Amino acid sequence: MDKTLLLKWFYQMKLIRTFEEKSAELYAYGKIGGFLHLYIGEEAVATGALATLREDDHLLTHYRDHGWALARGTDPKPLMAELLGRVTGVSKGKGGSMHLCDPERNFWGGYAIVGGHLPLAVGIAFAMRYQGTDRVVLSVFGDGATNIGEFHEALNMAALWELPVIFLCENNLYGMGTQVKRASAVPEMAQKACAYGMPTEQCNGMDVFSVYGAMQKAVQRARAGEGPTFVEAKTYRFRGHSMADPELYRQHDEVEAFRECCDPIESLRDHILREKLATPEELEQLERQAAAATEEAAQFAEQSPPPPLEALYEDIYAQPLDGPTAGKERR
Amino acid sequence: MSNQDVSGSGGASDRFRELYFTEALREALAEEMERDPEVFLLGEDMGVYGGCFGVTRGLLEQFGPERVRDTPISEAGVVGLAVGAAILGARPVVEVMFMDFITLAMDQIANHAAKFRYMYGEQARVPLVIRCPAGAGRAYGATHSQTLEAWFLHVPGLKVVAPATAADAKGLLKSAIRDDNPVIFLENKVLYQSREWIPDGEFTIPLGRARRVCEGGDVTIVAYSRMAREAEKAASILAEEGIGAEVIDLRSLVPLDIDAVVASVTKTGRVVLVEEGTRTGGVCAELGMRLFEEAWDSLDAPIQRVTAPDIPIPFAPELEAAVIPTAADIAAAARALAES
Ligand SMILES: Cc1ncc(C[n+]2csc(CCOP(=O)(O)OP(=O)(O)O)c2C)c(N)n1
Ligand SMILES: [Mg+2]
Numbered sequence: 025m026d027k028t029l030l031l032k033w034f035y036q037m038k039l040i041r042t043f044e045e046k047s048a049e050l051y052a053y054g055k056i057g058g059f060l061h062l063y064i065g066e067e068a069v070a071t072g073a074l075a076t077l078r079e080d081d082h083l084l085t086h087y088r089d090h091g092w093a094l095a096r097g098t099d100p101k102p103l104m105a106e107l108l109g110r111v112t113g114v115s116k117g118k119g120g121s122m123h124l125c126d127p128e129r130n131f132w133g134g135y136a137i138v139g140g141h142l143p144l145a146v147g148i149a150f151a152m153r154y155q156g157t158d159r160v161v162l163s164v165f166g167d168g169a170t171n172i173g174e175f176h177e178a179l180n181m182a183a184l185w186e187l188p189v190i191f192l193c194e195n196n197l198y199g200m201g202t203q204v205k206r207a208s209a210v211p212e213m214a215q216k217a218c219a220y221g222m223p224t225e226q227c228n229g230m231d232v233f234s235v236y237g238a239m240q241k242a243v244q245r246a247r248a249g250e251g252p253t254f255v256e257a258k259t260y261r262f263r264g265h266s267m268a269d270p271e272l273y274r275q276h277d278e279v280e281a282f283r284e285c286c287d288p289i290e291s292l293r294d295h296i297l298r299e300k301l302a303t304p305e306e307l308e309q310l311e312r313q314a315a316a317a318t319e320e321a322a323q324f325a326e327q328s329p330p331p332p333l334e335a336l337y338e339d340i341y342a343q344p345l346d347g348p349t350a351g352k353e354r355r
Numbered sequence: 356m357s358n359q360d361v362s363g364s365g366g367a368s369d370r371f372r373e374l375y376f377t378e379a380l381r382e383a384l385a386e387e388m389e390r391d392p393e394v395f396l397l398g399e400d401m402g403v404y405g406g407c408f409g410v411t412r413g414l415l416e417q418f419g420p421e422r423v424r425d426t427p428i429s430e431a432g433v434v435g436l437a438v439g440a441a442i443l444g445a446r447p448v449v450e451v452m453f454m455d456f457i458t459l460a461m462d463q464i465a466n467h468a469a470k471f472r473y474m475y476g477e478q479a480r481v482p483l484v485i486r487c488p489a490g491a492g493r494a495y496g497a498t499h500s501q502t503l504e505a506w507f508l509h510v511p512g513l514k515v516v517a518p519a520t521a522a523d524a525k526g527l528l529k530s531a532i533r534d535d536n537p538v539i540f541l542e543n544k545v546l547y548q549s550r551e552w553i554p555d556g557e558f559t560i561p562l563g564r565a566r567r568v569c570e571g572g573d574v575t576i577v578a579y580s581r582m583a584r585e586a587e588k589a590a591s592i593l594a595e596e597g598i599g600a601e602v603i604d605l606r607s608l609v610p611l612d613i614d615a616v617v618a619s620v621t622k623t624g625r626v627v628l629v630e631e632g633t634r635t636g637g638v639c640a641e642l643g644m645r646l647f648e649e650a651w652d653s654l655d656a657p658i659q660r661v662t663a664p665d666i667p668i669p670f671a672p673e674l675e676a677a678v679i680p681t682a683a684d685i686a687a688a689a690r691a692l693a694e695s
Contacts, residue, residue: 036492044403057493057494057672058493058494058495058496058499058670059496059499074640106670108686109494109671109673109674110671115670117670117671117674118668118669118670118671118674119495119496119497119670120481120494120670120671121496122496122499123496123498123670124496134496136460136496136499137455137459137498138428139428140682160406168427169428171427171428172428172429173429173432173459174428174431189581199427199428200399200400200404200407201400201403201404201405202399202400202403202404202425202427206403206425207426207427207428208427209426228448233373263414270405270568272403272404272405273403284687299685312479329667330671330672330673330674331671331673332676333673333674333677336635336664336669336674336677336678337664337666339665340665340666347662349665349666350633350634350635350661350665350679351633351634351662351664351665352664
């Protein structure tokens, strides 16, 4: 495979890792509030998957979305600023970590209601077909989302109307603290797509090549007008569900074992070095760049001001209603 | 109306213990499960994980997985299942992790749970409790911070309960579980961390009886849930200025203790209504109209309300703080009224 591409992947994954570690630190210092769901351990999924999309294709994800935004090319600075609720954030500080978006890159969010974005992705696919383009939409969600009604309604409609959607399930073995086998009647998420006659691809989500390969087939199918594909990436999150998670439901040993055997960044490093595509020093250089970009993002965010109070009353409607917002006079 | 004290219909003792709001709720659940084998719990991550806010921590170990059932992420299905079980005389208590997610179960609540009794008469009852962590103030953003009780007032057949203190949380939850109707039970997330004295032993608090938090002759402040706490603080601010505010904590919105509110307004002639939710079509809108109908003669000044403005909850903590009504906002409204 092309060396430049692999080095780009290495950088992206490392950027996601350092960005997440930094945001965990800022959370611990109380500079980020609310919920913070880290993507550490799952970097290969976003990186491999987004490498198969065109710039004009669309992306929707669940709330574990920082890595997806970074892999899509969103600038880390406004991203970090959003996590801190600053006016320079991607949503001017009004969305937060779980509700990121970057429409310029056709990234339509960051959804915090589990499964809610699956029908939306089908809608985007529907509109693209309606408007006569060959673009595709990638909808990313967790194993837990396959148990919600909207998942099934979305898959059925997409299959029925052969819409250009890729349903990418990040099966990280847990939905919050609930193991897949305690929440789902079938252990393989891909089995659920079979009920709708939808082609499926399963891949190793800890291996960027595996994800890339599975996604390529899915994208090709969608682009050729052959309808949706369900891709299941088996992965693992190295950190808690969110920063608030006391992790009482899994053994520390289990996490350590995954870190040891399956760190997606270390696997890619090994591959690059084995194939002699770069020297260790070159990779370290990329790691330093990722760390610097993260630091720069954190500084930018911390130096940015919070949104002004007027922002409270902006963007409630596409065009402001006549007259003041009810309740505003209290301020 | 009951007074300052906890009016137990059970045998509340005069000894007190200090408990977190969460612990008080947990005690209510555990006591009712001990008392009635038909009571069981359903919800996401309430067992092994211990509950998103820790309310149910330890109950799995105490009662086992049959009675503390971790569910898939399937709000519509789980609430529907609970309604079905309730028809057979089971008494399920469902935790909807964030009140915002109750939107997914609205069909089961509004079209099924709330309608059975009316459509089938005394042949049917739905003894169901849906516990909903609600409210803003923790930087959870627009989809995890809403206060949606007003929606449920508009559906006959549902009861709506919203405690403000740990003691009330315990006593009201126990009554809700024993009630033969579907009850939407609001738990304000910010209150979870408050620690208070509550009576030792078993007690219940009836639904539909307001609590007079403090007495005063100049102005009445009506609130519930977290806002009753803010109203109490407002009353202290006003007291220092020589303004006597009487605070009424509604405790439940359906049934509504309108008599308690009217009695207070009859005395003071002035009233401020408070809610955390948005303004238009809110709880205060309804309360205000009821007072207009039932206490018009007693009112010496226009009814005032303090609510969130009609906007979603923003993420940025500075903005979020500006949305939630505070004691200072309530005091300002009451002061203006008292001086009018
Ligand atoms: C409708 C709904 N129900 C419950 C939740 C609370 N919740 C947030 S994330 C989550 C677990 C989701 O797990 P999964 O889909 O596997 O994604 P992962 O977090 O593992 O990436 C739960 C229960 C929610 N946000 N929305
Ligand atoms: Mg998962």
